Amino acid sequence: MIRINEHYRKLQASYLFSDIAKRVAAFQSDNPDTEVIKLGIGDVTRALPPACIDAFHKAVAEMADDATFRGYGPEQGYPFLREAIAEHDFRKRGADIAPEDIFISDGAKCDTGNIQEIFATDIRIAIPDPVYPVYLDTNVMAGRTGEFTDGRYAGLIYLDSTRENGFVPDLPSDPVDLIYLCFPNNPTGATISRSELQQWVDYARDHRSLILFDAAYEIFIQDNTLPRSIYEVNGAKEVAIEFRSFSKTAGFTGTRCAYTVVPLECTAYTAGGDPVSVRDLWHRRHATKFNGVSYPVQRAAAAVYSAAGQAQVMERVTYYLANAEHIRSEMEALEYACVGGENSPYIWIDSRTDSWSFFDMLLNAAGVVCTPGAGFGRCGQGYIRISAFNNAENVREAMARIRNALS
Secondary structure, eight states: OOOOOGGGGGSOSSOHHHHHHHHHHHHHHHOTTSOOEEOSSOOOOSOOOHHHHHHHHHHHHHHTSTTTOOOSOOTTOOHHHHHHHIIIIIGGGTOOOOGGGEEEESOHHHHHHHGGGGSOTTOOEEEEESOOHHHHHHHHHHTOOOOEETTEETTOEEEEOOGGGTTOOOOOSSOOSEEEEESSOTTTOOOOOHHHHHHHHHHHHHHTOEEEEEOTTGGGOOOTTSOSSGGGSTTHHHHEEEEEESHHHHSGGGTOOEEEEOOTTOEEEOTTOOEEEHHHHHHHHHHHHOOOOOHHHHHHHHGGGSHHHHHHHHHHHHHHHHHHHHHHHHHHHTTOOEEESSSSSEEEEEOSSOHHHHHHHHHHHHOEEOEEGGGGOGGGTTEEEEEOOSOHHHHHHHHHHHHHHHO
16 A cells, blocks of 8 residues: 655644735625735745846746757756856855865755755754744654654754844753754844854764754844855855845745755765765755756846846835834834844844734734744744735835734
8 A cells, every 4th residue: 555654644634824824815805995904924025126027037937938048957957048157156255165066956944855855864853943834844844853842843953033132042961963944034133243153163063963053034234244155164165055045135936036045165975984074965855856947037147247237126125124124113112122124124022922913903903914923943832923025015004003903
């Protein structure tokens, strides 16, 4: 008989955002005249930058002509995009990343979920709490955890991120093999300093560990003293993989384009302790299971790095950060403690009560959707996350409703 992967049965009933969608759908069914404002999921609302649209149109026109039509592209991505990424996102900031280290994909969510396939199933994994659910769930699916008890999976090392440590977790007290980090953080919006990040890299080098560094929100960093890439830190190329996305950077959530950086120097080990190139393993997996991002989408992504594209992207970043500043200032005026919103599009708010209860209250009393912090882990209980990715008018209307509901 056909059998299932039993590890899937360890997963909690449904994905966090599916739970939210069900509650919102039920509310809308019961309150058809209420216009719900969604500040929960991190989906952008501004259109693609004009430079990207122009490049998209030109590439589509090429695909309509036999002379310029393209079929399968390079699995790792077209050189024109990989070279632009290496130059603008890394070399200009002093990080020596080569185009050959860059793998174009259809989303950072996919890559952060898939990367664990190339590592052993019995490794020791450290995951922050609260955390983006994909990191956790994909390791549960792979069989690296025990059962779920009291809000956590057995067999994992949880890195508590709390108000006391500024939502930047402390180094593990015991050796670990694989470490997940995300900065600017999703969900808390917290950032990490260069010296703090150096400590993590030094730890990984000392213990022959590997860091999976999610930098999907780096474009929102306004403080130039903060690192945008882990490769700005000494020694990181040996022990870190970095994930980035065009989703929030340039509005590609519905267009799908991202990339993962795996430097040549990045090393893992066999059971006998022999070094192996992680880049070679990921290249093999990538080429086997992925046929590449479409040519028009990659041309549109490359347009981000044009002079016009850079200006248009930053205009959108400024727009969303203005939303974030408004959300944070309104919540602080109501005497709620907040993190994020300054170098991040997310505001992490101490609700002073149960996360889901506060979610339900905002939905029912204000018609506003947030994300309950408890859905991101045990340390998220009592908090909510509000996203700044809606349009400015909706954000101001939502905050006015929240003010009325909480006053």
